[in-house]
Amino acid sequence: MTKRILTTKQEIADYWKDAIDTNQTNVTYKNATSHCWRCGVKKRLDRCHIRAFSLGGKDEPGNFILLCKHCHIDNPNVEDISIIWDWLHAYKFDDEKPYWYHQGVREYEYIYNESIESHLSRYHIEIREQFDKLLEETLKDVAHHFGQPRNNRATVAGAIKITLNKLDEIEDNYEQK
Known part of the structure; x- marks a missing residue:
């Protein structure tokens, strides 16, 4: 049985506001609950675990980022929180191209x-x-x-x-x- 996630998307965006505001993602804080943090597409977002429940991850804002389904499948599934931020930052582009x-x-x-x-x-x-x-x-x-x-x-x-x-x-x- 899948465990229901209680943490809201807004709580996740609020928790990571400083990382979003310092351009670690492809979204702005204003769009953080509607656009994928990796690819920037406006789509229904998944609450993506940074550390999976099976690895001891908790249902709390600091253990999630918001990704579209495609990027959720691609994200690194490891315990080290810095890895997911390295991954997000690697796909951050400073130009206007998507x-x-x-x-x-x-x-x-x-x-x-x-x-x-x-x-x-x-x-x-x-x-x-x-x-x-x-x-x-x-x-x-x-x-x-x-x-x-x-x-x-x-x-x-x-x-x-x-x-x-x-x-x-x-x-x-x-x-x-």
């Missing part, structure tokens, strides 16, 4: 063994801004898996590849002129 964009870039680099910047450096003109706009358009033509609220990393990596292929065509046309 978490899944960065994950797609990592996946692209893994699949194609090349960075986007390396690929773009082959062009005769600076087109990073054009790449960003074209990628945004390409991402409008992809689908989410099973009703997920965001694209998965492989989909984003595929959209990056499609976008770079389109830019290669533009570059080929430029060279032929």
Whole structure:
């Protein structure tokens, strides 16, 4: 039988307010009970144990963080509280790009063994801004898996590849002129 968690999401957010306010997560305190602390997506959140009940974890605000179901499945399941904060901080991005964009870039680099910047450096003109706009358009033509609220990393990596292929065509046309 699953033990019912009595600690509320608001109690968890209040407990970790200082960590949230010092940019240790991808949310602000204002959004801490509605957006996943790892990926930032607005979704129903799970109260995720830092130290599992089976490892002696308690039903208290300091033993939980708030994650979407996907990130809850991915989180480290270990006793050391610093590990989960290291994990959250590792996925904190200071730019305006969403978490899944960065994950797609990592996946692209893994699949194609090349960075986007390396690929773009082959062009005769600076087109990073054009790449960003074209990628945004390409991402409008992809689908989410099973009703997920965001694209998965492989989909984003595929959209990056499609976008770079389109830019290669533009570059080929430029060279032929």
